Amino acid sequence: xxxxxxxxxxxxRVSVIWLFIVGLCAVFGRAxxxxxxxxxxxESLGVGLGxxxxxLGTDSNGYDLxxxxxxxxxxxxxxxxxxxxxxGLIGATFGVVAAYRRGRFDYVVNTVFNIFLSVPNLVLGxxxxxxxxxxxxxxxxxxVNRRTFVIIVSLTVVIIPILGRIARGATLVWVNRDFVVAxxxxxxxxxxIIMKHIVPNVLPAIYAVGFLAFxxxxxxxxxxxxxxxxxxxxxxxxxMIARVAGDYEFAPHSLYVPAVVLAITVISCNxxxxxxxxxxxLREGKI
Amino acid sequence: MFTFRLQSxxxxxxxxxxxxxxxxxxxxxxxxxxxxxxxxxFVVAVDEAGRLEQLKRLRLDRNPVFGYLGWLWDFVRxxxxxxxxxxxxxxxxSDRVARALPxxxxxxxxxxxVALLVAVPxxxxxxxxxGSKGEKVVSYSxxxxxxxxxxxxxxxxxxxxxxxxGWLPPLGYVPLSEDVVGHLRTMVLPVxxxxxxxxxxxxxxxxxxxxxxxxxxYVTMAVSKGLSNKRILLTHVLRPSSVTLFTxxxxxxxxxxxxxxxxxxxxxxxxxxxxxxxxxxxRQYFALQSYVAxxxxxxxxxxxxxxxxxxxxxxxxxxxxxx
Amino acid sequence: MTSLLSIRDLTVRFETPRGLLxxxxxxxxxxxxxxxxxxxxESGSGKTVMSRAAMGLLSGSNVRREGAIFFGEKELTAMSRxxxxxxxxxxxxxxxxxxxxxxxxVRRIGSQLAESLRVRLGLDxxxxxLRSIELLSSVKIPDPESQxxxxxxQLSGGMRQRVMxxxxxxxxxxxxxxxxxxxxxxxxxxxxxxQLLSELRRDLDMxxxxxxxxxxxxxxxxxxxxxxxxGEIVEQATTVDLFANMKMPYTEALLNSxxxxxxxxxxxxxxxxxxxxxxxxxxxxxxxxxRCSYVQAKCTAEHPPLVDAGNGHLYRCWFPLGNTIARKQ
Numbered sequence: 001x002x003x004x005x006x007x008x009x010x011x012x013r014v015s016v017i018w019l020f021i022v023g024l025c026a027v028f029g030r031a032x033x034x035x036x037x038x039x040x041x042x043e044s045l046g047v048g049l050g051x052x053x054x055x056l057g058t059d060s061n062g063y064d065l066x067x068x069x070x071x072x073x074x075x076x077x078x079x080x081x082x083x084x085x086x087x088g089l090i091g092a093t094f095g096v097v098a099a100y101r102r103g104r105f106d107y108v109v110n111t112v113f114n115i116f117l118s119v120p121n122l123v124l125g126x127x128x129x130x131x132x133x134x135x136x137x138x139x140x141x142x143x144v145n146r147r148t149f150v151i152i153v154s155l156t157v158v159i160i161p162i163l164g165r166i167a168r169g170a171t172l173v174w175v176n177r178d179f180v181v182a183x184x185x186x187x188x189x190x191x192x193i194i195m196k197h198i199v200p201n202v203l204p205a206i207y208a209v210g211f212l213a214f215x216x217x218x219x220x221x222x223x224x225x226x227x228x229x230x231x232x233x234x235x236x237x238x239x240m241i242a243r244v245a246g247d248y249e250f251a252p253h254s255l256y257v258p259a260v261v262l263a264i265t266v267i268s269c270n271x272x273x274x275x276x277x278x279x280x281x282l283r284e285g286k287i
Numbered sequence: 288m289f290t291f292r293l294q295s296x297x298x299x300x301x302x303x304x305x306x307x308x309x310x311x312x313x314x315x316x317x318x319x320x321x322x323x324x325x326x327x328x329f330v331v332a333v334d335e336a337g338r339l340e341q342l343k344r345l346r347l348d349r350n351p352v353f354g355y356l357g358w359l360w361d362f363v364r365x366x367x368x369x370x371x372x373x374x375x376x377x378x379x380x381s382d383r384v385a386r387a388l389p390x391x392x393x394x395x396x397x398x399x400x401v402a403l404l405v406a407v408p409x410x411x412x413x414x415x416x417x418g419s420k421g422e423k424v425v426s427y428s429x430x431x432x433x434x435x436x437x438x439x440x441x442x443x444x445x446x447x448x449x450x451x452x453g454w455l456p457p458l459g460y461v462p463l464s465e466d467v468v469g470h471l472r473t474m475v476l477p478v479x480x481x482x483x484x485x486x487x488x489x490x491x492x493x494x495x496x497x498x499x500x501x502x503x504x505y506v507t508m509a510v511s512k513g514l515s516n517k518r519i520l521l522t523h524v525l526r527p528s529s530v531t532l533f534t535x536x537x538x539x540x541x542x543x544x545x546x547x548x549x550x551x552x553x554x555x556x557x558x559x560x561x562x563x564x565x566x567x568x569x570r571q572y573f574a575l576q577s578y579v580a581x582x583x584x585x586x587x588x589x590x591x592x593x594x595x596x597x598x599x600x601x602x603x604x605x606x607x608x609x610x
Numbered sequence: 611m612t613s614l615l616s617i618r619d620l621t622v623r624f625e626t627p628r629g630l631l632x633x634x635x636x637x638x639x640x641x642x643x644x645x646x647x648x649x650x651x652e653s654g655s656g657k658t659v660m661s662r663a664a665m666g667l668l669s670g671s672n673v674r675r676e677g678a679i680f681f682g683e684k685e686l687t688a689m690s691r692x693x694x695x696x697x698x699x700x701x702x703x704x705x706x707x708x709x710x711x712x713x714x715x716v717r718r719i720g721s722q723l724a725e726s727l728r729v730r731l732g733l734d735x736x737x738x739x740l741r742s743i744e745l746l747s748s749v750k751i752p753d754p755e756s757q758x759x760x761x762x763x764q765l766s767g768g769m770r771q772r773v774m775x776x777x778x779x780x781x782x783x784x785x786x787x788x789x790x791x792x793x794x795x796x797x798x799x800x801x802x803x804x805q806l807l808s809e810l811r812r813d814l815d816m817x818x819x820x821x822x823x824x825x826x827x828x829x830x831x832x833x834x835x836x837x838x839x840x841g842e843i844v845e846q847a848t849t850v851d852l853f854a855n856m857k858m859p860y861t862e863a864l865l866n867s868x869x870x871x872x873x874x875x876x877x878x879x880x881x882x883x884x885x886x887x888x889x890x891x892x893x894x895x896x897x898x899x900x901r902c903s904y905v906q907a908k909c910t911a912e913h914p915p916l917v918d919a920g921n922g923h924l925y926r927c928w929f930p931l932g933n934t935i936a937r938k939q
Contacts, residue, residue, distance in 0.1 A: 011427075015566045028410045054465045069414070098529050104533075110306055111306075111309065112304070112309070114306055115305070115309035115310045115313065115583075116310070117541075118310055118541075118582075118583040118586045118587060119310055119541075119579055119582060119583060119586075120541035120542060120545035120582065120586075121541070121542070121545055122545030122546075122548055122549070123544065123545055123548065123563065123579070123582060124565075126548070126563075126567060127314070127567065127575065127579065128317075129567070130567040131317055131318065131572075180484070215434065219436040222436060222438065222439075223436065223438055223545075223548075223549050226438055226549055226552070227549060227552060227564060228546070228568070241438075241439075241442065244442075245442065245553075252446065252451075255442060255443070255446060259435075259439045259442070261445065262434075262436065262439065263431070263434065263435040263439060266435065266436065267431055267434040267435075268429070269434075270433075270434045271430075322835075429694065503711060504706055504708065504711040504712040505711060505712050505713055505714040505715075507662075507667055507706070507712075507713075508704070508706055508712045508774075508777075509665055509725075510667060510669075510695070510698070511665065511698050511702075511703060511778075512697030512698060512699050512703070512706040512725065512726045512729075512730070512777070513695050513696065513697070513699035513700070513726070513729075513730050514695075514725070514726075514729055515695070522717075522725075523714055523717075525718055526716055526717075527715075567660075585803070
């Protein structure tokens, strides 16, 4: 894998490095000697980049932007990793099995996918979050952890049909190839055929789209925060943007910082996904 | 060949019904998970008779499945149910939809038109000049632009042009019937915010397809026939290249609708997005059911339209099902 | 009398990430009016690049073309792209190897046929349609009128090739390039197409350049033959003379590699061992040296020039066949 990294063009390499940095922040963020992201530094409200105590400045509440970015990476990364990971696993499993077995099972699975896909991602996510995060007493806000959990579950549900459809499509390409028919004719068990023959060929396509899905989820988290159902009292990139929404004039850079970080991360995800996809096409071409 | 079309049409219609029923049914069942009962939310009555009457109207007095079926029956006849302000009266959802839907549709229409108008020439230009330095710059910028979320653009545009420069109103909406200029002024920023990433995506798509088409043998053959570049472009290259673009444009409708949700909030535009947000925050789950149903219907209809168009443009695809 | 097509010192190079690729090197060819010339070579010999370069169809920012190409009196290499394009269809035309990819898959046959007629000859819709039907008959397509409405994928391979021929001759070109016209077809159809091409040539007084890898194809169908190897012409003569007095070991090897119908069943196919030299790094000696059965020391050291055997039969070899010095190894 490392060799493939060295082979890639510079843009892809930078993207991978960036994602790696984000990953590091996600894991070690809270351990770093940074300001508490939710602690107001009343002496430096809304200061700009490169200020003495605050490397990236602060927002109008006095929150240090750098620490918010670093710790926020944890939330964003957690949400996307789990949603895409779990959602991808569930979706791909159903997709592959459905395409392999065909018949009624396939029809049902495909229809279910289509049903979920007929509602735009954000609307679906928003609806799920709103319903599941409703508290019984309207005056008591839902806890941050429960919010995060609900967001993860909702986005997982959104991802399942997306990756499921990709997996199904990819499997359909392979399931009729001669070597699968040959394996079946030699009495190989379905389970083994799927694991040994189909999955290795389908996995690259899923990886490629999976990276794109990371980007989608990170953006979705941002959108949900902006709409007010994100992790508002917690620390995340989306909530950083949400907090700025009304205060732009006072501290414009407090919008730019999370926006730029978000954009670069999404671009990196897209670039890695695109790179994997183009390598996949090359492979297919050789066959 | 004609029966093929009929067959696929029937198949599509059946699919529409299945999707519509499926998505709304799932939503209805989902609502059962609410920690708060629907009854508690909506039923406020002075006495038992009034309460029973309200329960009956909202179909909460029976098995949820039958309640759902009742709602479905009303829905297909155009009655989208009520928005209830417990103890303070109600609105008909259909009225609100009638007011909000055209606004959102207008925004989406503007975005698609603008995006296509820009993306088509840009896609062709970048394809023909592929490899040149200028083209590389443009392509990388487009790639970056397609990855930046639309609400980021929206916030930046609103902040910069709306507040800092003050050229355009950062908030609000003026209907077309009232004041054309005012209408357009309030539309510029939201449409731009949605259109920029869309243009980027469309251009990249078209560019890939045009480059692929230019490599095809039949283009070399067309050149060998002595046809002009312009003619080759219009009659040989654009047709196959535009298929993916159309399909994506249609499939993008879903993303655009989701986009309008956020954009309408940012710019305070009273469209469907705002309605949906209001319904969600106001816990108007009945209305939400109708909204989701409408969106599902719209989406599937669009897919049908796209399939038909693709059949027109590429005859190899006629009668064939999208796998 | 000037030749119809005159190629002088044509060299074509491609700039690739791996280096400068020389596809065609110092090629000189004359094609007189009303004759047909075969260009024979294996894949990668440069024959296709040369034919496309000759017609001016090579496009791409990485192509470097040198030399002069004359079509009658006009110097194509000195003309602008539009002027050269003007010669297409009415002066020169090309038919391609795979009719499935060379015909636009989403347009009907009739409209593709009529396109040249209407744009280049200025015919109106009705006249174009009539002429299209005539053209389809001339390429022996049955029931031409109903074929006009069909799409390429609805026709068989042989029919598609005929349609492509019809399109190519629609404006009565004086020179037809046929780039591997029969390679994508099976054997029975091959001979039909070749015969059709010969007849059309006679009827329309058209010259033809037939590019192929199969010596058998040129045998009965061409007046002259030029054999290409690694971007150069290595043997050139009238077809009769080439087969009668073959000079190049390479040509002999090509001839031997054609499977014969009367050979013993189970006999091994005779192949030419080895591969073409890397086009980014030309060897110093003869390009075929590594694979030649008659190779001598001089072959790998010095690059042989093209010499005339006396009667216009050109060859590029230090030890041509029939030479008493050469001895089969």
